[in-house]
Amino acid sequence: MRFDTIIIGGGLASLVCGIRAREAGKNCLIVSAGQNALHFSSGTFGLLSRLPDGTEVAEPLKALSFLPATHPYSKIGVDKVAEYASATIGLFDSCGVGLHPAPAVGEGDFPINGYRLTPMGTFKPAWLAMEGVTLLxxxxxxxxxxxxxxxxxxxxxxxxxxxxxxxxxxxxxxxxxxxxxxxxxxxxxxxxxxxxxxxxxxxxxxxxxxxxxxxxxxxxxxxxxxxxxxxxxxxxxxxxxxxxxxxxxxxxxxGTMPPSVPGIRAQMRMKKRFESLGGTFLAGDTALDPAFDGDRVRSLRTVNLGSIELKADNFVLASGGLFGKGLESSPDRLSEPVFGLDVDYPADRSIWRDEDFFSIQPFAGIGVRCDDAFRPFRGGRVVENLYVAGSEVGGCNSLYEGSGAGVAILTAMSVAERILSGQ
Ligand SMILES: Cc1cc2nc3c(=O)[nH]c(=O)nc-3n(C[C@H](O)[C@H](O)[C@H](O)COP(=O)(O)OP(=O)(O)OC[C@H]3O[C@@H](n4cnc5c(N)ncnc54)[C@H](O)[C@@H]3O)c2cc1C
The missing domain is CATH 3.40.50 (Rossmann fold)
Structure with missing residues (x-):
């Protein structure tokens, strides 16, 4: 079977990328193993609410220049981050998922973080909230x-x-x-x-x-x-x-403890939008066994389709990092299980986590090493027709920064644009 683009993962990044590809008429397949982070969502999306040094951020776009060059937003570039962020409400609207920011504070079009009341009775910053969820x-x-x-x-x-x-x-x-x-x-x-x-x-x-x-x-x-x-x-x-x-x-x-009702609803609607545009969604299936032609991926297989080879011009890995099983951890190493991509992580396992639960947790920032176009490295060489999106991407600690959905949506838009423009 042949597609223009094959995307691995059924979460936010995968669906945004798939919808963009289908809107442009690309023949697109999504292979999704199972549940994704939307099933655990707070009902709000974070863009950026804290810098790596702990400084709180009220206006995410104004803080981008303080991020390291390895951060996914730095790779996307300030202008493109602003463009993709402002396109987000429209993309979700086309899926029937209403998103809204906090009531405007001050002037201008820049996103300003609002606050949601958490199930723990605390207030957490967020960029956009799903319909019915209040942002203060x-x-x-x-x-x-x-x-x-x-x-x-x-x-x-x-x-x-x-x-x-x-x-x-x-x-x-x-x-x-x-x-x-x-x-x-x-x-x-x-x-x-x-x-x-x-x-x-x-x-x-x-x-x-x-x-x-x-x-x-x-x-x-x-x-x-x-x-x-x-x-x-x-x-x-x-x-x-x-x-x-x-x-x-x-x-x-x-919000309640998971599963998240607004998150599941958003996922169902995005999947429906992707399928109504003509995309193929393989639910409950796992991608494996890629075949390479030099530095290009030629095809892969899935557990359910057995020996059938799935070929494509481009592949996207949006498999969710450690949480989505897009990364695997053993006592002495971390690995990316589908393609065997290079993963950036500290060699000393004792510093993967901090004893203080509420402190920055280094393991949450571990991801696949990519170039500035989100193409990953394998054995030190760039894989030319493979892109990485969402929390599988290294270079940021979204949990600490409050940038989870933002990184997922914006890297997916960036990857889709690169694939569509042939860059
Ligand atoms: C518990 C939790 C709650 C979160 N809540 C929020 C929130 O409220 N707001 C926010 O802004 N951010 C939140 N985040 C951050 C979150 O990571 C992003 O918001 C975003 O949803 C991540 O999307 P993703 O598509 O990159 O990964 P995921 O949503 O994790 O999706 C990865 C998908 O890949 C699939 N997969 C993995 N390997 C394979 C394979 N080999 N073949 C096929 N499929 C495969 C998985 O089954 C899964 O469906 C949360 C993260 C977690 C872990």
Whole structure:
């Protein structure tokens, strides 16, 4: 089988690259082994909120010049980062995934980080939020006096007390309540079903979200903020809009423990967009066994397709780094399992991680070594028709910098543009 482009990985980077390639009419295949980081998403995207030296960043584009030359944003270049960042909302909009920044602070088109309330009751910076997810312009000047936090009886993946503690520290009085719904109660018989997605499926039925909304309304006693677990709108975010409009208070949906309902919804919609453009998505399959012609990849195979050779002009590796199994770790080395690419990591394993959990964790910055066009090295030589995108790319510690989605989306756009322009 022959394609113009074969992409390995089913996450954010892979889908953005695939959609761009299909929009330009390229015959494109995505091979996706399994779950990706969107299933764990906070419902917000980070572009850059901290520099490697720890300096906090409010306006990501203004901080790009402080990044090292090896950083993916430095390789993309300041102008292109700005161009791709401003194209992001439109690309997701075409998939039916609404994204919005924090309400504008100041003037101009530059992205400014907002803040989301985390399930731990803290405030974390973010660039864009998915529909229904609130981004605040400030983490200190909260405008609410009193909040009602409502959970489902027996739902342990949403800790209302942590959220209440966090808000109370900022001067917002909190009251915690629980709602019991007959259909959700049935899930409790099997503890593995009482998860965010199980509840979201039940809340996808109009009868249930209307009943839930009415019960929350009855619980309100003049609070100006209602906080709910983000388990609504797996298929359609109209539910979050409806609940927001029917309650006489501001409504904030706060992320639960994984799986992430807004993240899964975004992934499903992006996949649908890719397929509706004519792309082929092999779900639950693993790419392996590449064949090379000198410094070019000729083909690869997959577990499910057996001996069938999948050939392409260009290949993209967006296999998610350590988290996505795009990198493998053994006691003494780290390796890239599909192509055997060169990986940058400290030889001394004892410094791969820091004892202080909240400090910068070096292992999270480990990735494949690439040139400035995101072409990887193999045995010290550039692989000419292979590109790397997303968290598989080395040169940055996205976890520490708050740049995860930004690096995934922007490297994918950059790689797609290079492939399309034949660079
Ligand atoms: C738990 C977690 C939560 C995060 N939450 C956020 C957040 O809320 N906001 C944010 O900005 N960033 C977040 N990030 C950062 C995140 O890395 C990026 O946002 C982004 O989603 C990464 O996308 P990706 O496509 O590079 O990798 P992934 O999403 O990890 O996707 C990699 C894919 O490659 C597949 N794969 C691997 N090997 C093969 C193979 N051989 N064949 C076929 N498929 C293969 C995997 O199965 C997976 O589907 C989070 C990261 C993690 C680990």
């Amino acid at each position: 312009p400030s983490k200190d000047e909260l405008t609410w006096r009193n909040a009602l936090i409502v959970n489902f009886s027996g739902f342990l993946d949403f800790n209302s007390l942590f959220i209440a503690e966090g808000l109370e520290r900022k001067g917002v009085g909190c009251r915690v309540e629980r709602v019991t719904l007959e259909e959700v109660e049935r899930l409790r018989k099997n503890p593995t079903e009482m998860r965010s997605v199980g509840i979201a499926r039940i809340m996808g039925k109009e009868k249930n979200w209307k009943e839930f909304g009415s019960k929350v309304k009855e619980l309100l006693h003049g609070e100006d903020l209602v906080i709910l677990p983000d388990v609504f709108g797996l298929d359609d975010r109209i539910v979050t809009k409806w609940i927001g409009e029917m309650l006489p208070a501001e409504v904030m949906f706060v």
